[in-house]
Amino acid sequence: MTEIDNRSYFFDAGIRFQCQQCGACCTGAPGVVRVSPAEAEAMAAFLNMSVQHFMETAVREIKGGMSLGEKDDGRCIFYEEGCRVYPVRPAQCRTYPFWFSVLRSEDRWQQVVRQCPGIGRGRLFSREEILQIVRSTF
């Protein structure tokens, strides 16, 4: 059992979540959406685009890797009345809002609850499932 498993959390009873695809987490202030080479390849294939063209037009280099690009207003380059790559979106998007940086503090979690209408809806994620998702992002 690791340190992360061996304590209680505010989500011990689980959290309901179902993304409503509202785009609130894909728009707004600029940010970083990390993309692995395998994810870039999958997105390029989904868009019927060569990997080279994808890399030239859809990502930017960041310290230690690459991030999806953004439009001038800060929104994700793939957000246009919905996510254009939803079935193959990067792990960072797939694991939201169950991020360590969000779950480590209940105050931070409550901020995200106010921004994300998917929290409190849909199926119940158990504490163990949430911790597994958190672990997968390390």
Ligand code: SF4
């Ligand atoms: S803010 Fe929540 S409901 Fe809206 S797109 Fe993001 S994860 Fe889905």
